Amino acid sequence: MFRIGCHISTSGGYMAMGRHIEALGGNTFAFFTRNPRGGAAKEIDPADAEAFAAFCREKDIDRLVAHAPYTLNPCAEKENVRQFAFTAMADDLRRMEYTPGQLYNFHPGSHVGQGVEIGIEKTAEVLNAVLFPEMTTTVLLETMAGKGSELGGRFEELREIIDRVTLRDRLGVCFDTCHVWDGGYDVVNDLDGVLTEFDRVVGLDRLRAVHLNNSLNGLGSRKDRHAKIIGGVMPLEAVERVIRHPALKSLPFILETPNDDEGYAAEIALLRSLRE
Ligand code: FE
Ligand code: FE
Ligand code: ZN
Numbered sequence: 001m002f003r004i005g006c007h008i009s010t011s012g013g014y015m016a017m018g019r020h021i022e023a024l025g026g027n028t029f030a031f032f033t034r035n036p037r038g039g040a041a042k043e044i045d046p047a048d049a050e051a052f053a054a055f056c057r058e059k060d061i062d063r064l065v066a067h068a069p070y071t072l073n074p075c076a077e078k079e080n081v082r083q084f085a086f087t088a089m090a091d092d093l094r095r096m097e098y099t100p101g102q103l104y105n106f107h108p109g110s111h112v113g114q115g116v117e118i119g120i121e122k123t124a125e126v127l128n129a130v131l132f133p134e135m136t137t138t139v140l141l142e143t144m145a146g147k148g149s150e151l152g153g154r155f156e157e158l159r160e161i162i163d164r165v166t167l168r169d170r171l172g173v174c175f176d177t178c179h180v181w182d183g184g185y186d187v188v189n190d191l192d193g194v195l196t197e198f199d200r201v202v203g204l205d206r207l208r209a210v211h212l213n214n215s216l217n218g219l220g221s222r223k224d225r226h227a228k229i230i231g232g233v234m235p236l237e238a239v240e241r242v243i244r245h246p247a248l249k250s251l252p253f254i255l256e257t258p259n260d261d262e263g264y265a266a267e268i269a270l271l272r273s274l275r276e
Contacts, residue, residue: 002243002275003063005029006255006264013045014052014099018061024261025268028063028252030211033092033104036069038084041091049098063252064099065140065174065209068092068106075109075122075151082122085109090130096137103208103252105140105174108151108161119151124164131167140174140208145182145224153183153222155201162202173206176256177242178213178227181234184220188238195247204247212242212253212271228257229267240274249275 005026008017010033021029034041056062074085089106096104111119131139141161146153151161162168175198181187185194198204214232216225226232229239243253255267 001027001060002249002272003028003252004243004255004268004271005252006257006259006268007031007067013048015048015055018052018055018059021061022059024265025272026264027059027061028065028254030065030067030105030254030256032069033066033095034069034088036071038069038071038088041088041095044095044098046098052099063209064102065252065254066092066096066102066104068104070107072106073109074106074126075111075114075119077112077114082126085126086129089126093130093132093135093137093139097135100136102137103140103172103174104137105142105209107144108141108158110149111151112149116151116157119149120157120160120164123151124161127161127165127171128167131165131170133167135170137170138172138208139170140172142174142211143176143180143183145176145179146184146222147182147224153179155198159202162206171206172208173202174209174211175207175248175251176211176213177234177239178211178215178232178256179224181215181219182217182221182223184222186219187242188219188234191238191241191245195245199247207247207251210242210248210251210253211256212239213256214239226256226258228259228263229255229270236274239271243271243275
């Protein structure tokens with residue numbers, strides 16, 4: 001099965017999101033678990049979650065890739081910012097259990113001058129505090145562009161965080177094609193080489209989702225500016241190789257391209273045609 005979808009708005013609850021992605025021609029999607037500006041997240045309506053579960057069975061939707069708020073920085077230096085990471089992630093993981101067995105993606109954080117080592121320690125500390133043995137969710141560390149003091153621009157940094165987490169069997173990685181390219185991994189000319197390197201450092205068995213994005217900038221630019229599937233520096237053939245690669249093709253592909261609904265529907269249809 002080709003799992004393809006995009007990032008959609010959370011307002012209206014699970015059934016609204018399910019109908020929205022169906023209308024766009026997708027069968028998987030990403031959504032923000034809460035308002036990035038903080039505060040309490042809206043409580044989940046159990047009836048909505050139940051209706052959504054039935055809808056997903058009927059429509060063959062079996063992967064959700066929830067996204068933590070961008071402002072969640074588990075290795076922040078400021079104590080109040082870091083406190084938000086502890087409380088928001090713990091609360092998100094509790095709420096994820098309304099949709100059992102799904103994926104929750106987060107940015108490993110920005111160390112803002114404290115250094116990579118301290119950043120890795122702090123992010124691992126948050127994960128050790130919020131993961132719990134009964135959880136059915138897999139928490140994904142996103143590969144990052146390495147912009148500023150961002151962790152996760154190197155596969156080694158993801159591996160080091162994972163190694164420090166006790167419940168590491170609950171952890172996986174989300175492979176963002178714009179970010180890895182901006183981080184200096186040549187997914188256009190050497191996708192096999194990049195995935196071999198990922199396997200050597202992290203292990204391909206950790207890969208659970210792909211953020212399928214083109215980039216506005218060149219290899220290693222560390223800029224993190226997403227582009228549409230057609231209109232970035234990556235040629236369409238390179239995107240086609242990503243969605244057809246044996247190590248990736250069964251994962252959910254989530255578009256985070258700069259599009260409105262019409263643009264997303266067109267990209268989903270285009271990518272479906274490339275998989276045939
Ligand atoms: Fe992200
Ligand atoms: Fe992403
Ligand atoms: Zn990005």
